[in-house]
Amino acid sequence: MARLTGYLSRRGGLHPKEATGLRKATSLLFDQQSRAEACRWMNAQGYRTTHGNEWAPEVLVRVLSNPRMAGLDDEGEPIEGFGETVLTPDEYRRLLALFAEQAEQQPPAREAFDYLLTEGLSECGLCEWNMVGTRVSSGGDPTYRCPPPRAGQASCGRVRINADRLEDSVGEEVLAELLRPGTQERLVHLLADLRAEAEQLRAHAEGAEQRFAELRKMRDVLVPSAYEAAEKATRQDMRDARSRLRYLEQLVDVPIADVWDLAAWWKSAPRKWQRALVGVLIVKVRVLASGRGRHRDPSARLRIDWR
Known part of the structure; x- marks a missing residue:
């Protein structure tokens, strides 16, 4: 399983450069910048995912929504001995609240259209x-x-x-x-x-x-x-x-x-x-x-x- 961006391994150990990029992206989100704008900034600065790909909004949200960003387990409890974290627990909870609020504001997804004349027709x-x-x-x-x-x-x-x-x-x-x-x-x-x-x-x-x-x-x-x-x-x-x-x-x-x-x-x-x-x-x-x-x-x- 790939390591989580921002850390040297799944057991912790901060990756300073990646952590810096994620923290700046979080600041941009808190400043009402869109996810796409945060990703554009990260890509322009040379930040990449652990797979070496450019950042996309859905990937950024998925990474920042991982509780290990704040050194927490899946139950929201601190992981003993995890060490320095990318985000503080308070920042992590604020991000989750922001993502939830944005999800409520999104219009319902439109039903996919079944095209008649694709596939070379x-x-x-x-x-x-x-x-x-x-x-x-x-x-x-x-x-x-x-x-x-x-x-x-x-x-x-x-x-x-x-x-x-x-x-x-x-x-x-x-x-x-x-x-x-x-x-x-x-x-x-x-x-x-x-x-x-x-x-x-x-x-x-x-x-x-x-x-x-x-x-x-x-x-x-x-x-x-x-x-x-x-x-x-x-x-x-x-x-x-x-x-x-x-x-x-x-x-x-x-x-x-x-x-x-x-x-x-x-x-x-x-x-x-x-x-x-x-x-x-x-x-x-x-x-x-x-x-x-x-x-x-x-x-x-x-x-x-x-x-």
Whole structure:
């Protein structure tokens, strides 16, 4: 078990530098500074957790809420021979009272939104990066967005759409598709194709150990750089195959074999099965940029690639 920040071990022994940082952070909290501001100060000063990570608000609260910060046991009694402490018992109790007061002032957490078109079902129409579900703020409406670019990620971050506008529009298109004559038969064929692909991927994954064994036999024949490249490519191939297999396994068991009114089924189906049916019918939903107000109808921003 990792030692507690501020001490040399769980039995005590003050860590002077870490204790100084925690005491200053406590002072900032008592001065009505936010937890995030206290963490920013600690990180800017070079203070780190025992794992070497930067401080985050929830980590700071967890550490300062440990009774050993004041040399107390889990019952709140002084630990005999613990030695010098980061906080005094009075400071520790004041901190707990402050955290409790702040918790009461926090608005109740919003229920997590169950997005219909994540996991690669929707993509940015500008950069073709997968859209992600998010909220602009804790009180904001659920939205889909292209994530901002960062190192190793070529997303553009320029496309965003409210979840209800995107999902309602796609739902209307799916309903229209389900009402077409022959849709039931087409779904049967699509599911058969997806099940066949899943079986191929399953067999491919099960043969991974044999392929790696054959590759290891070539270690002495290939130059090191070629062997490393082949091993890397093989591992990436297995990751891709297993990821695709997990996705297909969510689709192929969608319970529509005995359903004759697909439109009625869609309207009452749990989100899990709606998402699965969308994955069977649709390869990708491409979301275009808003066009600075030109696309008042959200369906005008969508390009659906049907399977």
